[in-house]
Amino acid sequence: xxxxxxxxxxxxxxxxxxxxxxxxxxxxxxxxxxxxxxxxxxxxxxxxxxxxxxxxxxxxxxxxxxxxxxxxxxxxxxxxxxxxxxxxxxxxxxxxxxxxxxxxxxxxxxxxxxxxxxxxxxxxxxxxxxxxxxxxxxxxxxxxxxxxxxxxxxxxxxxxxxxxxxxxxxxxxxxxxxxxxxxxxxxxxxxxxxxxxxxxxxxxxxxxxx
Numbered sequence: 001x002x003x004x005x006x007x008x009x010x011x012x013x014x015x016x017x018x019x020x021x022x023x024x025x026x027x028x029x030x031x032x033x034x035x036x037x038x039x040x041x042x043x044x045x046x047x048x049x050x051x052x053x054x055x056x057x058x059x060x061x062x063x064x065x066x067x068x069x070x071x072x073x074x075x076x077x078x079x080x081x082x083x084x085x086x087x088x089x090x091x092x093x094x095x096x097x098x099x100x101x102x103x104x105x106x107x108x109x110x111x112x113x114x115x116x117x118x119x120x121x122x123x124x125x126x127x128x129x130x131x132x133x134x135x136x137x138x139x140x141x142x143x144x145x146x147x148x149x150x151x152x153x154x155x156x157x158x159x160x161x162x163x164x165x166x167x168x169x170x171x172x173x174x175x176x177x178x179x180x181x182x183x184x185x186x187x188x189x190x191x192x193x194x195x196x197x198x199x200x201x202x203x204x205x206x207x208x209x210x
Contacts, residue, residue, distance in 0.1 A: 001037075001098040002062045004071075006091065007044070007054040014087035022083040026058060032076035035068070037061040054092070061098070068095070122147055123179065131184050136174040141192065144171055148188060156187030160194050169193060 010019055030039035041058030062068045071077060084091075121135040134147040145155050161172060173191040176182060 002065070002068055002095050003059065003098050004062055004068070004093070004095050005057065005059045006093045008056045008088065009053060009090040010055045010087050011089045014089075018083075018086045022080075022087055023056075025083055026080060029058075029076060029080075030060065033071055033074050035062050035071035035074065037063065054090070122150055124151065125181065129184055130181055131186070133174060133176050133178055133180045133182060133188055135178045136171045136188070136190060137178070139171050140169055141171070141190075144174075144188075144190060152184035153182070154185065154187045156189040159189070159191040161191045 026041060030036045037060060039058070039060040041056070043056055044054050062071050123132040123134070125131050131151040131153050133153070134151055136144045136147065139147065141155070141158065148155055169192060171190045171192050175189045176186075
């Protein structure tokens, strides 16, 4: 099975009626093209991260490479071409072979994995005068302070580096590195991403495993 994703950026001066017409017509793909499986589309999320510089995306599954060839050349796909010139600034298409489908959520398994994750990211040293540097990468400054306090360490210098397409205001580098043995009270320096590219940080949700 191949998953086919298309992301589109509209021209800033694209007429809204032309965009609306494109959106109306592209909805017809799944019931006109026999190769399409599980079609969906929508406008890209702009209030969080991950959407990059695109406005619209659609996605479908296709059974095989041969089916993909038939899909691409089918009249229902080709017919979309005239709807794009007046509205299209950029388009990115990406396909991958689906070789794994994750299992359903398992509350007990999640609890057990969360407990293992807590021990992994905040390892405790047997020597009361020593500490392992916790895994700070990917955390916010507030989370880092909490993790360091649990191990008897302190936050040191904070450097802001380039914005991130993954998540803003997240630690990318810690010095010394994760699992380094240091004296209790040692200050750990960090480099954290800015937010110029991706906007606000992740809204409050489930607490981290640790």
